[in-house]
Amino acid sequence: MTADTAVDTEPFYSQLREDHYSPLWQLMGGIGPEPRTNLVPHIWRWEQTRKLLMWAGEVVPLEDALRRVLGFRNPGSRPDQRTGATDSLWAAVQLVLPGEVAPPHRHTPSALRFIIEGEGAYTVVNGQRVPMEVGDFLLTPAMHWHEHGHEGDGPMIWLDGLDSPLISRMNQYIIEETDDVQGVEKPFPAAYAHGLLGKTWGQPHALTQPLVYKLSDALAALDHLRDGEGDPYDDIIIEYKNPTTGGPVMTTISAYLQLVRPGVDTKAHRHTHSAVYHVVRGSGYSIIDGKRIDWATGDTIAIPLWYEHSHHNPTGEDAILFSYTDRPAITALGLWRERGNA
Ligand code: GTQ
Numbered sequence: 001m002t003a004d005t006a007v008d009t010e011p012f013y014s015q016l017r018e019d020h021y022s023p024l025w026q027l028m029g030g031i032g033p034e035p036r037t038n039l040v041p042h043i044w045r046w047e048q049t050r051k052l053l054m055w056a057g058e059v060v061p062l063e064d065a066l067r068r069v070l071g072f073r074n075p076g077s078r079p080d081q082r083t084g085a086t087d088s089l090w091a092a093v094q095l096v097l098p099g100e101v102a103p104p105h106r107h108t109p110s111a112l113r114f115i116i117e118g119e120g121a122y123t124v125v126n127g128q129r130v131p132m133e134v135g136d137f138l139l140t141p142a143m144h145w146h147e148h149g150h151e152g153d154g155p156m157i158w159l160d161g162l163d164s165p166l167i168s169r170m171n172q173y174i175i176e177e178t179d180d181v182q183g184v185e186k187p188f189p190a191a192y193a194h195g196l197l198g199k200t201w202g203q204p205h206a207l208t209q210p211l212v213y214k215l216s217d218a219l220a221a222l223d224h225l226r227d228g229e230g231d232p233y234d235d236i237i238i239e240y241k242n243p244t245t246g247g248p249v250m251t252t253i254s255a256y257l258q259l260v261r262p263g264v265d266t267k268a269h270r271h272t273h274s275a276v277y278h279v280v281r282g283s284g285y286s287i288i289d290g291k292r293i294d295w296a297t298g299d300t301i302a303i304p305l306w307y308e309h310s311h312h313n314p315t316g317e318d319a320i321l322f323s324y325t326d327r328p329a330i331t332a333l334g335l336w337r338e339r340g341n342a
């Protein structure tokens, strides 16, 4: 067909639109052999994060906010895009001031917390009261009731991680809220809470996994492993596990603590899950997509899917990183892939 005999296709396309048909040949733009995202790697520095969060404490009463949470929004996000720090992971800092209670609710997104600063706060998850101490890693699995209170002095600050952007994209984000604080039930003995011992009659108890992992336990495990070889991409890394399944801590989210030993340069890799890192101790840098990002205690870093990254500790001190990912969700969908330079 030559130009001067070209068919006028406009009536065809307008009929398709009117009758709700999609021509595939117009939809394949931007899809190629590699996964792609418009999101970008980014670091949020602790100094600025803490300053803005404390400012929120001055200008936003908890009654108005319910939860005083500042999310880390990926700079590559389009204005209407339901993203957090990455395509599927929300990351945020939350501030509770003395005497405040963030009211009870439950939702389909799974949530985790890593405690950054303060003492005297607690969360109640399905009737179990969990005190929060710096370095603790806490879980609020999907549809578990939770509320947060603070009986100490001074600000209480923690990192929140949720799969809410993923759940939102699937139009499955539901929340139930109430003003009635939960009745706090008698605490489970540790072995029962951790799934080592279980009742055999009637209903299983409402919690089937530990709700808190202490920093000292995780650090002891890292220390135990530090003389070995380590992972080529992460150095000495442990996963927080659900002991009742041996799998990730939640259906969609896995979480880790890692030690990048002094002088270590990890190899670079990329994978189809995305990750949020929080610097617990020390300093160092990562090379993400060929660019060096220096980090130090309190900083939070987003690595969206398929960006190549490596971690480096040029200092003489340990660097300890907490991180969480959507790897279990990506794996369940059959999408997990990795490409490394090891
Ligand atoms: O503390 O329950 O960062 O429901 C986002 C949603 C925290 C919470 C967030 C939440 C919470």
Ligand code: FE2
Pocket (backbone or CB within 6 Å): 105, 106, 107, 111, 146
């Ligand atoms: Fe919540």
